[in-house]
Amino acid sequence: MRLSAVGQHRRRSAWFRPHRHLRREPHRAAHLLTRGLAGLIVLGILVMVGVLAVAEDRRTPARLASAEVDARIASRAVDPAPLSEAEVFPAGSAAFGVTQSSLTADCALAASGALRTTLLRYGCSQAVRAVLTVPYADYRITAGVLNLPDAAGATAVGDEIRVLVETDDGGFADITGAATGPGTPVLWRTRGHYVLYCVITGPDGGLVPADAPQVARVTRELLDAHLYDNVLVRRAG
Known part of the structure; x- marks a missing residue:
């Protein structure tokens, strides 16, 4: 009877251990999902900042290029080639x-x-x-x-x-x-x-x-x- 009781006790422990593990899984999944979403948000912010910086860099040279164009066609002295x-x-x-x-x-x-x-x-x-x-x-x-x-x-x-x-x-x-x-x-x-x-x-x-x-x-x-x-x-x- 003792052996039988011990055996039943071991089977009962083995039976309950997976249930304790399963109860932890949703919490871990939610935690991982939250961390993943936070990472995506940070990545989105970094990408947006990068796009705005590139756009600003492109606008500035465009204004400079326009001024340079005006200077290069300011007179026949600097633009002597005739048109065709x-x-x-x-x-x-x-x-x-x-x-x-x-x-x-x-x-x-x-x-x-x-x-x-x-x-x-x-x-x-x-x-x-x-x-x-x-x-x-x-x-x-x-x-x-x-x-x-x-x-x-x-x-x-x-x-x-x-x-x-x-x-x-x-x-x-x-x-x-x-x-x-x-x-x-x-x-x-x-x-x-x-x-x-x-x-x-x-x-x-x-x-x-x-x-x-x-x-x-x-x-x-x-x-x-x-x-x-x-x-x-x-x-x-």
């Missing part, structure tokens, strides 16, 4: 189609009215022009780049363009040299020693509303994204 048609209006662009292009040393051909004498007075040496189409509007766009001696001259020309266009005393001509009618959207930018511009009409030369949303898109994609970012920034680099 292929550089300014390359074939095969996804943003626009080129139906005709022209390069001339007579900048007056690109202008009408009093702007002709203004360009001669400030020493414009090149006018690179093209007739363009865009896939999102039925427009006929005459765009161009004028090569002035320096940034001061380009800025002065830009100021006179504003006055002449507002008073209808001058502006930019289409590729044939014909003056465009009053109210035609005329858009321009001065960048370094260059004046970038475009004139927008309907396919038959008709008037396009200046507040049409496609006009703003032309300005953004043609003058800013292409002529400045793709042409002048590349030239400065």
